[in-house]
Amino acid sequence: MRLAVYRAGVGVVIEDAPEPEPDTGDFLVQTEACALCSGELMPWYMERKSPHVLGHEVAGRCLASDGSGYSPGDRVAPHHHANCGECEDCRRGAEVHCSRWKATRLIPGGMAERFVIPRENLSDTGLMNDVRPQDAALVEPVACVLKSISRAGEFESATVVGLGSFGVLHSVLLMEAGANVEAIEPNPQRRRWAEELGIRSVVAPSRQSEAVFVCPGNEPALRVGLNSLRPGGTLVLFAPHEPGGLVAMDFEDLYFRDIALAFSYSAGRTEMAQAREAIRRGAVRAEQVVSHFISLDELPGAYRAMQAGDILKPMVMF
Ligand SMILES: [Zn+2]
Ligand SMILES: [Zn+2]
Structure with missing residues (x-):
């Protein structure tokens, strides 16, 4: 499958990569829409994460489920990190400081034709069958x-x-x-x-x-x-x-x-639930904040254009 990677000193490249393999309890998603976050444009941040598969503002359809509560065909909008909901940090509302939060991620990332939501992330993955994929992909930035x-x-x-x-x-x-x-x-x-x-x-x-x-x-x-x-x-x-x-x-x-x-750093499960609700009631639509709906091949150019301030925000439609 194809995906977008940030490589230090090079920038964004589209590459072929092996299909992600779901483990027991994980599930596999066919990506429908993924937007570029301005956080992914900060050179100092990206250089230290490189090589990094872009994309965490993402929605897609479940391809294979493993008794997780979602069925094949369901549209989902996950957070790339998920807090445990039980530790002291979670209980005091500091969800993004839960040790589980930073240890979790989507595999390999959202700017890929398919990705795996590990079972630890299912606690912050919402069903979005009732909204368009381009709106569902905005759950994470709206939560922030x-x-x-x-x-x-x-x-x-x-x-x-x-x-x-x-x-x-x-x-x-x-x-x-x-x-x-x-x-x-x-x-x-x-x-x-x-x-x-x-x-x-x-x-x-x-x-x-x-x-x-x-x-x-x-x-x-x-x-x-x-x-x-x-x-x-x-x-x-x-x-x-x-x-x-x-x-x-x-x-x-x-x-x-x-x-x-x-x-205000990122967002946890609490705000993700509020964001899914806000998007369902139409508080924000993709066309208000996304200026360019593009293909994956157009992403390297759109990345440079957004970084230069020439375009507001691109979203890849898969
Ligand atoms: Zn972001
Ligand atoms: Zn926790």
């Missing part, structure tokens, strides 16, 4: 955004910094939840995309909000976010900064503005 939004607690006004695919997802889901949203984005092409979805966007902040979501993982975006935050508000950092990236902050200012800083 729902977690990010929950980190800010109660608020009415929100600022989203950056209108890449995750900024658009934040804006759409915040508006669906009834928040008054202002999005900040200098790129006119991205602002146009957002305006068509009814997202109010500006080049520079016109106000301060109770909650701020900073989507790009860099210092200028963080500074824009801090300037957009009302005293007593919460700023959520959605993406990682580069390793060792230090940011100087005026703690006297942060202290007297009574600001809360929060981070």
